Amino acid sequence: MTEGLLVLWDIDHTLVETRGVGRELWATAFHEVTGVEMREQVSIDGLTEPVIVRETARLHGVRYSRKLFEEFARALGAAHLRHVTAMRERGRALPGALPLLAALADCRGVRQTVVTGNIRSAAEVKLAAFGLGRFLDLNVAAFGEDADERPGLVSRALERADVPPSRAVLLGDTRADVQGGLALGVRVIGVATGRTGVDDLTAAGASAAVADLVDTDGLLRLITA
Incomplete structure (x- = not known):
């Protein structure tokens, strides 16, 4: 060995x-931080979270900054903690x-x-x-x-x-x-x-x-x- x-x-x-929970929580965090409902999200395969936030913000006309990512990260982490049961069930x-x-x-x-x-x-x-x-x-x-x-x-x-x-x-x-x-x-x-x-x-x-x-x-x- x-x-x-x-x-x-x-x-x-x-x-x-x-099975969809992650995207729902992502959309929740995006709206919480930007005030904009997420209409679409860039293709996420292989991308890191900062890049997904940056490119999705661009699609919605939202100015990206590292501060925006940090605020989003806090919101996304909190959303995951609130919905861990849904994550486990679905x-x-x-x-x-x-x-x-x-x-x-x-x-x-x-x-x-x-x-x-x-x-x-x-x-x-x-x-x-x-x-x-x-x-x-x-x-x-x-x-x-x-x-x-x-x-x-x-x-x-x-x-x-x-x-x-x-x-x-x-x-x-x-x-x-x-x-x-x-x-x-x-x-x-x-x-x-x-x-x-x-x-x-x-x-x-x-x-x-x-x-x-x-x-x-x-x-x-x-x-x-």
């Missing part, structure tokens, strides 16, 4: 899906996510964390709602507050964990996840549980891609190879 390995997880559509951990995280947690020398475009408070609610947070070291995680682009998030997590890229593996469901890992020299495994298929994840440069997380034993071998 490989020792000294850092496993970096994306959250949305890799480990969990909120969303879910994706099939295989819980047993795979539990199995990796039992592997000697393996640490798991997240590299996500979510703000920290929202990410913590999602992970806790579906019983995943206890397997993850969030002290070395990277969240939407940490960088606007995926490579910056991966870099921050590696720095916090004090792990070289050669001792890390990233799992994510978008081309942006793949490209973010590769930019730092991290091995990437694509997980086709979002809107990007196995072939597209492989074409983006993933060293391997899987349809889902259901095959615990097979994924353990793949991740720790």
